[in-house]
Amino acid sequence: MEQAVQTEHAAQAVTAIGPATGALTLSADQLLAAQREVLSLVARGASVHETLSAIARFSESVLPEMRASVLIYEPTTRSLRKGGWAALPSEFTEAVDGLVPGPVAGSCGTAAFRRERVISVDVTSDPLWGAFRDFAASHGIRSAWSSPILSADGALLGVFGMYYGDCRVPSAAELSVADHFVHLAAIAIERHRFDAERDWQSTHDGLTGLGNRRMLDQAVARWSGMSDPPWLTVALLDLDHFRLHNENLGHRIADLLLREAARRIAETTNIGECASRFGGDQFVLITPAQGATLEERFGRLMADFDRPFDVADTRVRLSLSAGVVDWDPSETEFDDALYQAEQACKAAKSRGRERWIAFGAAERRAADERRRIARILGEAIAERRVKAHLQPIVSLATGRTVAFEALARLAGPGCAEIMPGTFIPIAEESALIDGVGACVLRDTCRLLAEAGPALGAVIASVNVSLRQLVREGFTRTAREMVAEAGISPERICFEVTESEWLESEGPARDALLELKDAGFRLALDDFGTGYASLNQLQQIPFDHVKLDRSMIARLGDGGSGDAICEAAIRMAHACGVPVTAEGVEAEAQAAHLKRLGCDRGQGYLWARPLPPLEAVAWMASDQGQ
Numbered sequence: 001m002e003q004a005v006q007t008e009h010a011a012q013a014v015t016a017i018g019p020a021t022g023a024l025t026l027s028a029d030q031l032l033a034a035q036r037e038v039l040s041l042v043a044r045g046a047s048v049h050e051t052l053s054a055i056a057r058f059s060e061s062v063l064p065e066m067r068a069s070v071l072i073y074e075p076t077t078r079s080l081r082k083g084g085w086a087a088l089p090s091e092f093t094e095a096v097d098g099l100v101p102g103p104v105a106g107s108c109g110t111a112a113f114r115r116e117r118v119i120s121v122d123v124t125s126d127p128l129w130g131a132f133r134d135f136a137a138s139h140g141i142r143s144a145w146s147s148p149i150l151s152a153d154g155a156l157l158g159v160f161g162m163y164y165g166d167c168r169v170p171s172a173a174e175l176s177v178a179d180h181f182v183h184l185a186a187i188a189i190e191r192h193r194f195d196a197e198r199d200w201q202s203t204h205d206g207l208t209g210l211g212n213r214r215m216l217d218q219a220v221a222r223w224s225g226m227s228d229p230p231w232l233t234v235a236l237l238d239l240d241h242f243r244l245h246n247e248n249l250g251h252r253i254a255d256l257l258l259r260e261a262a263r264r265i266a267e268t269t270n271i272g273e274c275a276s277r278f279g280g281d282q283f284v285l286i287t288p289a290q291g292a293t294l295e296e297r298f299g300r301l302m303a304d305f306d307r308p309f310d311v312a313d314t315r316v317r318l319s320l321s322a323g324v325v326d327w328d329p330s331e332t333e334f335d336d337a338l339y340q341a342e343q344a345c346k347a348a349k350s351r352g353r354e355r356w357i358a359f360g361a362a363e364r365r366a367a368d369e370r371r372r373i374a375r376i377l378g379e380a381i382a383e384r385r386v387k388a389h390l391q392p393i394v395s396l397a398t399g400r401t402v403a404f405e406a407l408a409r410l411a412g413p414g415c416a417e418i419m420p421g422t423f424i425p426i427a428e429e430s431a432l433i434d435g436v437g438a439c440v441l442r443d444t445c446r447l448l449a450e451a452g453p454a455l456g457a458v459i460a461s462v463n464v465s466l467r468q469l470v471r472e473g474f475t476r477t478a479r480e481m482v483a484e485a486g487i488s489p490e491r492i493c494f495e496v497t498e499s500e501w502l503e504s505e506g507p508a509r510d511a512l513l514e515l516k517d518a519g520f521r522l523a524l525d526d527f528g529t530g531y532a533s534l535n536q537l538q539q540i541p542f543d544h545v546k547l548d549r550s551m552i553a554r555l556g557d558g559g560s561g562d563a564i565c566e567a568a569i570r571m572a573h574a575c576g577v578p579v580t581a582e583g584v585e586a587e588a589q590a591a592h593l594k595r596l597g598c599d600r601g602q603g604y605l606w607a608r609p610l611p612p613l614e615a616v617a618w619m620a621s622d623q624g625q
Helices: 002-021 028-043 048-062 090-096 106-114 127-138 172-203 213-224 242-249 251-267 291-306 334-350 361-382 420-429 433-455 474-485 507-517 534-539 560-574 587-596 612-620
Strands: 067-074 079-085 118-120 143-150 156-164 232-239 274-279 282-287 309-311 314-316 320-327 356-358 386-395 401-410 459-463 492-497 521-527 544-547 579-581
Touching: 028 048, 028 172, 048 067, 048 079, 048 172, 067 090, 067 106, 067 172, 079 090, 079 106, 079 156, 079 172, 106 118, 106 127, 106 143, 106 156, 118 127, 143 172, 156 172, 172 213, 213 274, 213 282, 232 251, 232 334, 242 251, 242 314, 251 274, 251 282, 251 291, 251 309, 291 320, 320 334, 334 356, 334 361, 361 386, 361 401, 361 420, 361 433, 386 433, 386 612, 401 420, 401 433, 401 612, 420 433, 433 459, 433 474, 433 492, 433 612, 459 521, 474 492, 474 507, 492 507, 507 521, 544 560, 560 579, 560 587
Parallel strands: 320 356, 401 459, 459 492, 492 521, 521 544, 544 579
Antiparallel strands: 067 079, 067 156, 118 143, 143 156, 232 282, 232 320, 274 282, 309 314, 386 401
């Protein structure tokens, strides 16, 4: 509505100057049509140059002796940049591009500085043009009228310049027309800034200012779509121990630290490259730098991180690990290159952190093998070829089988040689562990139901990962599986590995309590190697704990091995929790554990993990009983 009223007023003003000056070459209807076209350009999101050039062209149509330019104010550089023009030569627009507003900076620069209209009737004598007289004469400019373009709240958006080849004083009607085009230019520039801000927010990370996943995807699509793309380097950058800083310093200071780290990464990024925050404390850099240039580049980046970070009156030492890989967009999918960079980054961390490692031929072969196994594993999950093999758990006091652990194995062509120690870590990192766990749990429930009296009251232990444990609905799914098999939840014991995430408070604890409330049993695996404490054993209702095999291997050394094992057993018993020893391979180990008060044992001394039918037969035999 406001734009329509402004347009109507401008049409009336043009009609008024027509008979007096003879300058009018467009009728009011033609002017309105031209102005509607400008607004249409704004509405459909045309480039700011296209829209402002249309405004300059239409203003010159109304005042044929005038040449117009629209400059845009850029707050970051505090300068006026070329926006739109029509009759003015490109040499003129290039010369004024970057003009800094000031008290004596020609008509446009001074109008921007004062934020008011500046009329230079004769630039050859106007002191504002002292430094620009030769420039004006070279372009045939004698008079210059400049109007600041302001936002509704008074912020400077740009300047609308009107230039004449002779000395002249503007009439009120001419200034009215100028005001109208200034108004249109303000609409165009504000819309452009709004769109630019929206686009920036959609492609940049709000915390660090680096690109986000969308910008990364756009850059990858651009390079991949080239007919002859350049060779590039993909680097995955990962801050070392950032989680500990987050926990120790608090989220606010950690965010400041993350922002400062991103700034140092951005300082090494050149035009034409892509630096983005990939998530959490990871960043992805895509650069054409290779060879010696790449080495110098990462050497400089690592040196930048050697300097302490001063944030919120806190000095922090923060290091960086990185993995880099060559990428030919015409030959390799970006996801493959990124996966290889991730593997190289993991290698950097495993070798002490604070370094970067290039992904070479050996790493490529290892990564290809991991991807091959992940593909086989995914197919096995989909086809229900992940099976449970059973290893008995016996009472050290009676020698009777009291439980068994269900361990994942792959069935089918080419799967026999893929051991759990290989595919379980791959399942963890590729988000396939949920499927592996579901297959094993379903297989175990069915086995308990089908074996019936042959297994008596034997308990089945099933491993559960953190990813599975904290996933919404895990307990509900477990209850549905045991109900479908027709067995009691008490026949299933979920084993969770002791690690730093196993806290007395938090989502893992809540999930464990939910399982316990549903009637399932709980066991703490690899006890004695991680972070468990008396408090954790008291807060989380474990039914038993399992000593890690590394502790059992040190039994009988007459030193710390015996002492540590005995201390772990005593701590568990003090909390009323029975103890199972894993990895028992010799009678001497079993006897020693029995003397230390250990309750149960599991290992090759009694049986290896067996296929279900063999395991049931073993446990039902005299050997098992």
